[in-house]
Amino acid sequence: MRLGTSHPYGGGIAPVLWLPSLAMQVDIGRDGKTLQAAVRGEVDSHNCGEFAAAVRDPIDGGVDRVEIDLSGLTFIDSSGLSELVKLHNELRERHGVLVVLNPTPTVERVLEITGLAEPFGLA
Numbered sequence: 001m002r003l004g005t006s007h008p009y010g011g012g013i014a015p016v017l018w019l020p021s022l023a024m025q026v027d028i029g030r031d032g033k034t035l036q037a038a039v040r041g042e043v044d045s046h047n048c049g050e051f052a053a054a055v056r057d058p059i060d061g062g063v064d065r066v067e068i069d070l071s072g073l074t075f076i077d078s079s080g081l082s083e084l085v086k087l088h089n090e091l092r093e094r095h096g097v098l099v100v101l102n103p104t105p106t107v108e109r110v111l112e113i114t115g116l117a118e119p120f121g122l123a
Helices: 048-060 078-093 105-113
Strands: 017-020 024-031 034-043 065-076 097-101
Touching: 024 048, 034 048, 034 078, 048 065, 048 078, 065 078, 065 105, 078 097
Parallel strands: 034 065, 065 097
Antiparallel strands: 017 024, 024 034
């Protein structure tokens, strides 16, 4: 875990936190009460806890809107979907919102099939 570093691929959000994983990278930035996260690679049962922790810590710090960019996500399994649902529910309890942005066609199809596209603001 490296704090306050620049994103290794350049561009995008100015990260506060970058989590390297064999199959996943998460860049986190914050603008007031909005958390911006960009996820690349795969979110599965092996790394979904890292993903959730990276997003959950700022939520506990007062963030009420979370925008997750999935343009770099190539795979998500039921564990990753479960973490997204938990984050959505936590934010909703605090009168906040989770917004999923730019899913790849494959990930968007998974969200549609599971009925999660609408709650995540994609419908």
